Amino acid sequence: MNAETDAEAIDPLIGKMRAAAAPFRKTLQELHRRHAGLADGAVATYIPELALADPSWFGISVATVDGLVFEIGDSGRPFSIQSISKPFVFGMALQDHGRDGVLRRVGVEPTGEAFNAIILDEATNRPFNPMVNAGAIATTDLIEGADAGERFKRLMAMFRRFTGRDVHIDNAVFLSERTTGHRNRAIAHLMRNFGMVGDRVEESLELYFQQCSALVTCRDLAVMGATLADGGRNPLTGETALEPSYVKDVLSIMLTCGMYDFAGEWAYRTGLPAKSGVAGGIVAVVPGVAGIGVYSPPLDAKGNSVRGIRVCQDLSQEFGLHAFEARFAGASLRDSCNPPRRGG
Numbered sequence: 001m002n003a004e005t006d007a008e009a010i011d012p013l014i015g016k017m018r019a020a021a022a023p024f025r026k027t028l029q030e031l032h033r034r035h036a037g038l039a040d041g042a043v044a045t046y047i048p049e050l051a052l053a054d055p056s057w058f059g060i061s062v063a064t065v066d067g068l069v070f071e072i073g074d075s076g077r078p079f080s081i082q083s084i085s086k087p088f089v090f091g092m093a094l095q096d097h098g099r100d101g102v103l104r105r106v107g108v109e110p111t112g113e114a115f116n117a118i119i120l121d122e123a124t125n126r127p128f129n130p131m132v133n134a135g136a137i138a139t140t141d142l143i144e145g146a147d148a149g150e151r152f153k154r155l156m157a158m159f160r161r162f163t164g165r166d167v168h169i170d171n172a173v174f175l176s177e178r179t180t181g182h183r184n185r186a187i188a189h190l191m192r193n194f195g196m197v198g199d200r201v202e203e204s205l206e207l208y209f210q211q212c213s214a215l216v217t218c219r220d221l222a223v224m225g226a227t228l229a230d231g232g233r234n235p236l237t238g239e240t241a242l243e244p245s246y247v248k249d250v251l252s253i254m255l256t257c258g259m260y261d262f263a264g265e266w267a268y269r270t271g272l273p274a275k276s277g278v279a280g281g282i283v284a285v286v287p288g289v290a291g292i293g294v295y296s297p298p299l300d301a302k303g304n305s306v307r308g309i310r311v312c313q314d315l316s317q318e319f320g321l322h323a324f325e326a327r328f329a330g331a332s333l334r335d336s337c338n339p340p341r342r343g344g
């Protein structure tokens with residue numbers, strides 16, 4: 001008897017889990033094959049270190065709220081999280097300052113502008129939302145801590161709660177962005193002028209560059225997404241990564257602002273809260289069901305991963321994941337990749 005049949009004999013549930021998961025694995029393989037050959041898009045070069053990525057890198061991962069993880073392709077290849085850090089740091093700011101405290105410094109309105117636009121809301125002097133660079137820098141400024149070291153450690157602890165493992169910074173990406181990030185510096189100092197960022201503006205900028213340089217895999221993104229899908233609880237570790245009452249704040253901003261000036265089109269077509277980053281990652285959330293992580297460096301003109309968008313759109317269509325598609329959006333994905341619950 002080999003180990004597999006042994007295990008099945010001991011626990012018939014393991015056999016059932018394998019049977020339920022096999023078709024979904026095939027779906028992912030098919031999806032990967034369908035989009036691997038795409039030649040559209042270009043790898044980001046404005047952060048010099050990102051230009052070193054190979055355009056053929058392509059990984060997909062789906063993590064369920066039951067703690068199952070599916071992956072295909074370059075799902076274990078580390079890359080810098082970049083803007084995908086923004087909703088998670090927004091969640092952290094909400095925990096540190098409460099809703100009113102955060103909303104005094106950043107709005108919740110989509111901009112329809114590029115992610116690095118130098119604009120503030122003229123009526124309030126606030127950046128428009130926490131998903132564009134201006135709003136994200138203002139949000140990072142809200143991370144509490146006595147000094148730079150403590151704030152950095154709290155940031156890393158937050159990433160750890162969401163991924164379920166230690167997260168490290170890619171120092172080359174950090175230095176590359178710190179040296180060339182004049183536009184972000186300009187945005188931060190403009191906000192300092194309006195009191196949307198405090199006195200430690202330089203320290204917060206460094207922290208922002210560090211948060212963007214955190215190394216993740218698309219498997220990590222799937223788990224981070226699944227944590228939001230499960231109301232703030234990491235399905236692999238059981239740890240609470242974000243206070244459940246703030247999950248809806250994060251997901252609604254992701255749905256309306258997560259894909260920058262493509263956000264409307266994205267919400268219309270895909271109907272999933274999501275966030276993209278310039279290294280080529282996308283995280284998407286199917287509330288109550290799963291997180292999706294995709295990595296592929298070539299970006300479209302708006303800074304979103306070309307293959308990442310295609311994969312999420314296909315998954316949304318194939319499994320009826322659009323938030324407003326049906327009363328039980330996501331049910332078919334749940335059925336096809338989740339095992340029957342133990343005892344259920």
Ligand SMILES: NC(=O)CC[C@H](N)C(=O)O
Nearest residue numbers: 082083115133212277278
């Ligand atoms: N869209 C992004 O991922 C942008 C993040 C990048 N670190 C920047 O500030 O320009």
